[in-house]
Amino acid sequence: MATHNDSPITMDTFLAGIWRENPVFVMLLGMCPVLAVTNSVSNALAMGLATTFVLLCSSALVALLRHHIPKEVRIAAYIIIIATFVTVVDYVIQAVSLEVYNALGAFIQLIVVNCMILGRAEAFASRNRVGTTLVNSLGMGLGFTLALLCLGSVRELLGAGTLLGFPVFGEAFEPWVIMLLPPGGFFVLGAWLLLFAWVKEMQMKRTAHAGEASAHAR
Amino acid sequence: MSRAASLQQQPKPTSGFRLVATLGLIALFSGLLVVSVYEYTRPFIAQNQQRALEAAVLEVIPGAETRRSFVLTDTGLFPRDEAPAAGRAIYAAYDADGSLAGVALEASGRGYADVIRILYGYDPDCACIVGMTVLESRETPGLGDKIETEPHFLESLQGLEARLNAEGTGLAHRIRTVDQGEADDPWEIDGITGATISSEAIGDMIHASADAVLPRLAAHWDTLRRAAPRPDQP
Numbered sequence: 001m002a003t004h005n006d007s008p009i010t011m012d013t014f015l016a017g018i019w020r021e022n023p024v025f026v027m028l029l030g031m032c033p034v035l036a037v038t039n040s041v042s043n044a045l046a047m048g049l050a051t052t053f054v055l056l057c058s059s060a061l062v063a064l065l066r067h068h069i070p071k072e073v074r075i076a077a078y079i080i081i082i083a084t085f086v087t088v089v090d091y092v093i094q095a096v097s098l099e100v101y102n103a104l105g106a107f108i109q110l111i112v113v114n115c116m117i118l119g120r121a122e123a124f125a126s127r128n129r130v131g132t133t134l135v136n137s138l139g140m141g142l143g144f145t146l147a148l149l150c151l152g153s154v155r156e157l158l159g160a161g162t163l164l165g166f167p168v169f170g171e172a173f174e175p176w177v178i179m180l181l182p183p184g185g186f187f188v189l190g191a192w193l194l195l196f197a198w199v200k201e202m203q204m205k206r207t208a209h210a211g212e213a214s215a216h217a218r
Numbered sequence: 219m220s221r222a223a224s225l226q227q228q229p230k231p232t233s234g235f236r237l238v239a240t241l242g243l244i245a246l247f248s249g250l251l252v253v254s255v256y257e258y259t260r261p262f263i264a265q266n267q268q269r270a271l272e273a274a275v276l277e278v279i280p281g282a283e284t285r286r287s288f289v290l291t292d293t294g295l296f297p298r299d300e301a302p303a304a305g306r307a308i309y310a311a312y313d314a315d316g317s318l319a320g321v322a323l324e325a326s327g328r329g330y331a332d333v334i335r336i337l338y339g340y341d342p343d344c345a346c347i348v349g350m351t352v353l354e355s356r357e358t359p360g361l362g363d364k365i366e367t368e369p370h371f372l373e374s375l376q377g378l379e380a381r382l383n384a385e386g387t388g389l390a391h392r393i394r395t396v397d398q399g400e401a402d403d404p405w406e407i408d409g410i411t412g413a414t415i416s417s418e419a420i421g422d423m424i425h426a427s428a429d430a431v432l433p434r435l436a437a438h439w440d441t442l443r444r445a446a447p448r449p450d451q452p
Contacts (some may be wrong), residue, residue, distance in 0.1 A: 070240055088251065092255070
């Protein structure tokens, strides 16, 4: 992991969260919301954005306070900070739209137990400057949102025959209700992980081949 | 104190005071942030809830244009502002001519995931339920939450018979949800396959609420009819 002290901001700082260190498909963090709220695209999107907001705010604050928080109580301090921003998001969503809140209600509070956020605070924010942390967290948040959307779109498409609420298949389509239930979450997550692992393996083979062909060891 | 401090500076552990102070400060500022966001968003949240309730009242009673809030207490029915004690909220809805279109009542009960809160409309002229909308539910998305969208279920709630028995002590028939496609009697709700518990919960809570409130409301229909807001005085 790119956690060198005060490392400079590079494109990789941002992209790490989206591909190489994707919190869901590579690090398998935050599985609770990943499996729980991805039964529709709109839920997945709202959850992803709310999580990204909490991640950005909390990791920025942790980075800002990183020299002042004693090591012994750092986890407790991170949890207070994260819980605060989750509560803020909870109120703001209620104030903005009661409909979105009713759709997500129970899961908003669950952001607090998303170990991706605590993981970012511990592994990155507490060792890097605020700017670097913000860029990295934005990448992580977007990677998380992207992963939720990957799951949400497949599950909504198969489980309800709709995408963002609009019917995709004709009347004759019989929805696979199991896709909307917890088992469906595991099935679809497993399928995506398989795909990711396969793509990675192909990439590795290709680089190995290229290395042999040019007969150059690194 | 200074000796203790100097003793603690040599090894690594931080002083207990500093640990407590750091956590205390962080908690203090977190608390301040939460309270200020709460205070700032409270009017918006209240306004949203009020608007949602208003829309819901007009939604569950077909033809309703205006509404007035009443409170049914042990001693009688009062307009909300003049109620002497807390009681059950009764939302009376009137059509464009100012005649009583029906009343909307809140009901709640245990669903599959959590307590479901609904608002249902009752029309005294046909002695029937005329509509229902879910105010709050955490039912399973895609299954239990069909109680909000399933057309045949919502349709069977319109014109659902809720007549009082001859003694006026309760409903003549028990309102209940039956299996999908098996609602034969006018007081039976056509259930939803895949949302059995949630749709049965709706039937049970409507029955419990109507059974308790309608007998007590029976004496007050004229009061409600006369209380129509006049067009010239809002």
